[in-house]
Amino acid sequence: MQFELTKEYIENLKELIELNKEDVIKQSLVDLHSADIADILEVLNTKEAMSVYLLLEGDTASDVLLEIPVDDRRRFLAQFPSDVIARQYIEFMDSDDAVDVISELPDDKKEEVIAYIDDEEQAEDITELLSYDEDSAGGIMAAELVAVNENWSVQICLKEIGRQAEDIDEIYYVYVVSDNEKLKGVLSLKKLIQYPTQTLISNIYNKEVISIETHGAREDVAQMMEKYDLVALPVVDNEGHLKGRITIDDVVDIIREEAEKDYQMMSGITGDVELSDSVLSITKVRLPWLLIGLVGGILGAFVISGNEGALERIPNMVFFIPLIGAMAGNVGVQSSSIVVQGLASGANDFQSLTGKLFKELGVALIVAFVLASLILIFNLMFNFAGSDGNLAYIVSFSLFIVVIFASLFGTFIPLFLNRLKVDPALATGPFITTMNDIFGLLVYMLIAQFLF
Amino acid sequence: MQFELTKEYIENLKELIELNKEDVIKQSLVDLHSADIADILEVLNTKEAMSVYLLLEGDTASDVLLEIPVDDRRRFLAQFPSDVIARQYIEFMDSDDAVDVISELPDDKKEEVIAYIDDEEQAEDITELLSYDEDSAGGIMAAELVAVNENWSVQICLKEIGRQAEDIDEIYYVYVVSDNEKLKGVLSLKKLIQYPTQTLISNIYNKEVISIETHGAREDVAQMMEKYDLVALPVVDNEGHLKGRITIDDVVDIIREEAEKDYQMMSGITGDVELSDSVLSITKVRLPWLLIGLVGGILGAFVISGNEGALERIPNMVFFIPLIGAMAGNVGVQSSSIVVQGLASGANDFQSLTGKLFKELGVALIVAFVLASLILIFNLMFNFAGSDGNLAYIVSFSLFIVVIFASLFGTFIPLFLNRLKVDPALATGPFITTMNDIFGLLVYMLIAQFLF
Numbered sequence: 001m002q003f004e005l006t007k008e009y010i011e012n013l014k015e016l017i018e019l020n021k022e023d024v025i026k027q028s029l030v031d032l033h034s035a036d037i038a039d040i041l042e043v044l045n046t047k048e049a050m051s052v053y054l055l056l057e058g059d060t061a062s063d064v065l066l067e068i069p070v071d072d073r074r075r076f077l078a079q080f081p082s083d084v085i086a087r088q089y090i091e092f093m094d095s096d097d098a099v100d101v102i103s104e105l106p107d108d109k110k111e112e113v114i115a116y117i118d119d120e121e122q123a124e125d126i127t128e129l130l131s132y133d134e135d136s137a138g139g140i141m142a143a144e145l146v147a148v149n150e151n152w153s154v155q156i157c158l159k160e161i162g163r164q165a166e167d168i169d170e171i172y173y174v175y176v177v178s179d180n181e182k183l184k185g186v187l188s189l190k191k192l193i194q195y196p197t198q199t200l201i202s203n204i205y206n207k208e209v210i211s212i213e214t215h216g217a218r219e220d221v222a223q224m225m226e227k228y229d230l231v232a233l234p235v236v237d238n239e240g241h242l243k244g245r246i247t248i249d250d251v252v253d254i255i256r257e258e259a260e261k262d263y264q265m266m267s268g269i270t271g272d273v274e275l276s277d278s279v280l281s282i283t284k285v286r287l288p289w290l291l292i293g294l295v296g297g298i299l300g301a302f303v304i305s306g307n308e309g310a311l312e313r314i315p316n317m318v319f320f321i322p323l324i325g326a327m328a329g330n331v332g333v334q335s336s337s338i339v340v341q342g343l344a345s346g347a348n349d350f351q352s353l354t355g356k357l358f359k360e361l362g363v364a365l366i367v368a369f370v371l372a373s374l375i376l377i378f379n380l381m382f383n384f385a386g387s388d389g390n391l392a393y394i395v396s397f398s399l400f401i402v403v404i405f406a407s408l409f410g411t412f413i414p415l416f417l418n419r420l421k422v423d424p425a426l427a428t429g430p431f432i433t434t435m436n437d438i439f440g441l442l443v444y445m446l447i448a449q450f451l452f
Numbered sequence: 453m454q455f456e457l458t459k460e461y462i463e464n465l466k467e468l469i470e471l472n473k474e475d476v477i478k479q480s481l482v483d484l485h486s487a488d489i490a491d492i493l494e495v496l497n498t499k500e501a502m503s504v505y506l507l508l509e510g511d512t513a514s515d516v517l518l519e520i521p522v523d524d525r526r527r528f529l530a531q532f533p534s535d536v537i538a539r540q541y542i543e544f545m546d547s548d549d550a551v552d553v554i555s556e557l558p559d560d561k562k563e564e565v566i567a568y569i570d571d572e573e574q575a576e577d578i579t580e581l582l583s584y585d586e587d588s589a590g591g592i593m594a595a596e597l598v599a600v601n602e603n604w605s606v607q608i609c610l611k612e613i614g615r616q617a618e619d620i621d622e623i624y625y626v627y628v629v630s631d632n633e634k635l636k637g638v639l640s641l642k643k644l645i646q647y648p649t650q651t652l653i654s655n656i657y658n659k660e661v662i663s664i665e666t667h668g669a670r671e672d673v674a675q676m677m678e679k680y681d682l683v684a685l686p687v688v689d690n691e692g693h694l695k696g697r698i699t700i701d702d703v704v705d706i707i708r709e710e711a712e713k714d715y716q717m718m719s720g721i722t723g724d725v726e727l728s729d730s731v732l733s734i735t736k737v738r739l740p741w742l743l744i745g746l747v748g749g750i751l752g753a754f755v756i757s758g759n760e761g762a763l764e765r766i767p768n769m770v771f772f773i774p775l776i777g778a779m780a781g782n783v784g785v786q787s788s789s790i791v792v793q794g795l796a797s798g799a800n801d802f803q804s805l806t807g808k809l810f811k812e813l814g815v816a817l818i819v820a821f822v823l824a825s826l827i828l829i830f831n832l833m834f835n836f837a838g839s840d841g842n843l844a845y846i847v848s849f850s851l852f853i854v855v856i857f858a859s860l861f862g863t864f865i866p867l868f869l870n871r872l873k874v875d876p877a878l879a880t881g882p883f884i885t886t887m888n889d890i891f892g893l894l895v896y897m898l899i900a901q902f903l904f
Contacts, residue, residue: 002662161645165645168642171640171642192645194614229701231701248700252678252700252704255704256707260793266789267718268785273790275808275811276803279811279814279818282790287822290779290782293779294826297779300771300775301771304774305771318763318770319753319756322777323746325778326777326886327742330720331742334720334741337715338721338725338734363731366732367735367738367742370739371743375746375750384757430782434778
């Protein structure tokens with residue numbers, strides 16, 4: 001039932017391309033979903049992909065264009081003049097998709113393409129949508145929707161829906177508006193089908209409609225649609241006029257992207273990459289954080305060399321340098337990631353900053369006590385510290401302090417970043433981990449130097 | 453428009469509860485969405501929450517029950533006898549939600565509750581759904597859907613839909629089946645509205661329907677619905693009979709959960725926690741991986757003490773112990789997380805394992821060369837190594853080897869785990885990072901010991 005992309009399929013297709021069998025290729029693609037065709041294009045080289053792409057009909061071609069990765073799309077579109085882009089591709093798209101594609105074009109080409117759009121209403125919609133911040137509700141909404149007047153009857157509505165729905169893939173909800181286009185409520189198609197045709201819309205629509213303003217943040221869009229289980233969210237301007245709607249497929253993309261961003265931040269990668277990308281592009285997203293790690297390592301070297309006295313007096317201290325550093329890093333990442341997940345889910349907790357830090361202190365005290373005790377028992381039992389009698393106590397005491405500090409630091413930093421409107425996930429990245437490492441080392445050295 | 457939960461609201465509500473003002477409380481909740489009521493209950497204590505919950509009407513009460521976290525739901529339901537659970541809550545739920553709630557009950561209560569369900573069809577549906585693996589398509593689907601026969605006319609369909617849709621919140625798609633209930637295609641409500649009433653369904657339905665079998669994995673459900681932008685996915689048995697459908701809100705939950713699982717794995721947390729959870733439950737999910745980190749630190753101590761000869765000969769080696777360990781860990785996590793993200797997105801790449809490792813080797817060679825050169829320049833310029841002339845070369849050479857090893861290891865392990873059907877995200881967790889740390893240390897020590 002579902003198409004499966006196999007190595008054989010691709011080899012066969014490459015042969016057909018080689019032999020220029022356009023009709024056979026066309027025939028083999030006709031039953032495929034645009035997402036599958038996009039997958040096929042992705043494993044072909046650019047020349048092969050282009051020759052297959054040019055065989056697609058307008059509607060399918062524009063759907064496929066929307067499914068391929070941004071970079072490929074840019075490369076594809078660079079090959080076409082503005083009028084072809086407008087008339088063969090943009091014309092078949094919903095306004096939100098059209099806006100995405102147009103905003104990826106070079107600046108001079110943007111206006112040219114818009115000028116070539118023959119459907120004036122579509123051109124206007126696109127120009128308006130382009131004016132919104134792309135991370136706001138206005139920037140991700142589509143202008144296409146089905147709206148009916150509150151004073152109409154079911155019969156007029158059904159007729160009107162049939163007309164308006166021609167341009168729209170999926171209806172989901174019918175929005176009810178007042179005479180001056182203000183959003184009043186929502187109506188399900190189910191209800192329209194169930195009620196007699198002479199029923200007035202005003203008697204059957206649901207007034208409890210959840211909407212967002214055009215300047216709302218895209219994270220809020222995702223949170224609202226997820227929380228209230230919506231498949232479409234209407235967008236209004238600050239006077240309540242209905243401007244567009246956001247559908248669930250966009251939200252799924254937002255959720256996926258936000259999760260990937262946080263994930264990449266924690267793994268020290270600065271952008272989207274896949275295993276199939278080139279060696280250079282993978283290197284480019286990996287080097288920056290590694291360089292920061294390198295600087296951190298050099299700072300660590302300074303911390304140790306600056307406290308050489310302690311090491312000369314207690315040479316076996318060196319054994320536990322990796323342990324102290326690693327534990328500081330691990331504890332800090334745990335603390336930060338719990339905060340980051342909490343902030344991302346938008347959970348309401350009414351705990352003050354001090355309240356949060358006090359709770360974290362509670363957790364940290366238990367964790368620090370358990371870890372410090374275990375390493376003390378180990379050191380005393382196996383006499384690992386050798387002749388440095390105090391080392392066992394230095395290690396445990398340092399670990400205790402370091403765990404508590406890293407916990408509080410790891411909790412505080414993302415909350416602090418969030419207040420500064422900086423992405424709190426930054427706190428889970430290598431920068432803070434590196435700082436925790438170095439600080440842990442410093443604590444260890446200073447305790448050995450001055451307390452024992 | 454949207455309800456906002458404030459501290460004042462909660463304080464006011466707590467006072468009303470204290471004063472037993474049931475009518476006022478009821479009135480204040482009547483316009484709220486069940487998700488908002490659930491949020492309110494979550495910040496009250498158990499006794500307060502229960503007294504508010506008991507004021508809710510059947511339909512709202514069962515919606516709210518579905519919105520509160522699993523633990524709270526379990527605690528709530530423990531207070532009710534089986535017949536109340538069946539008749540006041542389960543009765544109002546879709547079969548997939550009912551199954552979720554029932555499977556959370558203690559074993560002896562499960563059958564009791566099912567026996568008390570008055571609607572025989574619902575009881576049958578629930579019993580069937582409970583028989584599927586909860587991580588399979590069958591385990592997450594709902595039995596409620598709207599299906600029409602391919603031989604009917606639009607008019608009969610509309611009537612039939614009105615009847616069937618009574619139990620269903622949202623229709624999304626109408627499924628077309630043959631006389632023996634096999635899934636044939638799909639029909640949008642939009643089309644039903646647009647075509648004349650005497651049109652035959654067989655002439656207008658879409659035969660390219662995407663479906664999944666009951667035993668399909670839930671990750672596949674999410675991937676398919678995301679890829680093909682579906683809001684509902686029909687589920688069939690292995691003979692093609694239509695058994696149920698999965699809606700997009702479940703998929704959003706799956707995507708969120710999978711992302712959180714991967715995120716927690718990387719941050720070294722073994723379960724779901726929020727900042728608002730108790731100190732003990734937060735401690736419980738954090739300690740396990742920290743203990744593994746502790747064992748890793750102890751192994752690190754053994755590696756250093758086992759190679760003390762090198763340290764005695766080149767004492768300044770100690771400066772770079774943190775650097776080597778941290779870089780090994782950072783590089784390894786980067787490599788693993790790229791693989792894990794690739795596997796999670798189900799991207800098709802046809803690269804063999806050897807191909808992937810070769811590409812990673814390319815990246816690793818560049819990264820290792822850059823990092824090793826930079827640290828060499830630093831050491832030579834600042835003469836940080838002091839009198840140990842060779843140390844600069846030992847550090848750079850070790851870093852070079854360690855980066856390459858950690859890259860390959862970090863790429864190989866998740867691919868290997870995936871082949872063993874173990875969650876590849878395990879590779880991004882503290883266990884592998886700790887192993888990379890220790891291995892890095894060992895390489896550093898051995899190179900100093902034997903090569904210089």
